[in-house]
Amino acid sequence: MTNGEGAIVQCKIDLSTLEVLTEPKIISYGTGGRDPEGPHIYYKFDKYWLMIAEGGTREGHMETMQVSDNIYGPYHPVRNNTILSNRDYKGELQCVGHADLVEVNKNKFELVALSVRQPKHVHRNLLGRETILLPVDWNKNGIWINTMNKEGKATINLSQPISVEKQARNSNNIDKLDFISSFILKNYELDSKNLIFKKNISENIKNDFIGFRQTEFDGKFTFSISRENQSTEAGVIVYKDNKHLFKALYDSKKNAVTFVKQDSDLIIKKEVKLKAEGSEINFSLVFDNENYQVVVSNNKEKILDSCQTRHFSCEESDSPFTGVVIGLIRNKNVKCKFNNLSLK
Secondary structure (H helix, E strand, O other), X not given: OEOOEOOEEEOOEOOOOOOEOOOOEEEEOOOOOOXXXXXXXXXXXXXXXXEEEEOOOOOOOEEEEEEEOOOOOOOEEOOOOOOEOOOOOOOOEEEEEEEEEEEEEOOEEEEEEEEEEOOOOOOOOOXXXXXXXXXEEEEOOEEEEOOOOOOOOOOOOOOOOOOOOOOOEOOOOOOHHXXXXXXXXXXXXXXXXXXXXXXXXXXXXXXXXXXXEOOOOOEEEEEEEEOOOOOOEEEEEEEEEOOEEEEXXXXXXXXXXXXXXXXXXXXXXXXXXXXXXXXXXXXXEEEOOOEEEEEEEOOOOEEEEEEEHHHHOHHHHOOOOOOOEEEEEEOOOOOEEEEEEEEO
């Protein structure tokens, strides 16, 4: 930000000390979009190409290109700006921008960018930012993105799709690196079937959370908790941030489940007691485009509650593009064992 106006600023630095060697110089105010940022300069075809993101990082996000004979400018927009944006375009990918060009083979380039996926006919982003790769045509006369599918747009049905593994974790392939954790990794153990929360050394730490990043709109997360420890208070959580969450906690002392839904300062809490007792408490979280549903059972009876996905979307929660995390939580600093984890 320069004089209250977004700008791209350039200076020389010492690469070994990072000391600034010259006065910063404004080389571009962008091409007309708000918040010019994320600049990249490439020297190609005897010219300097300045690629930047504009339009803000939400629906108006875009990527533009300017070119100059001198690294300090002046820079002029290419004829086909904006070179990439999905604004005003009904596609599964939205908020496309913050891109970089990579040379995958000699003189063959691809563009890597950030975007979010939205379900068809639903104007909400739930999964957070993801990385996409698009083909590039680049010569001395200009640069064009994704011409074989829809020029200047990010599409999923590319002519050469990249195969990726869908979200799936179970006792055969689960790994510590799959988890996002709110506490030190050495505080839990993972074997082929079970996840064990150890007792924390510090008594001040009572709430522990560990989870998987949600990568698909539809799925199912299941596990069970043994009733061996009568002080257990643990369960499942759907977490966006500290003000947007949905959790179900089983209290072994009360033989009851507490459901908690929070959207900003609105909190709904409901406790349901199980009539019968069982050796294990089974949890099942089923989710789709519209809802998260938790079912808690003890093989004799079951109780359930649900929460709409809209409360976790970036548009309604006004939360950063980090997406939703699905995981396990305990509310008491006692050893707790989660059995037969499965995410699909």
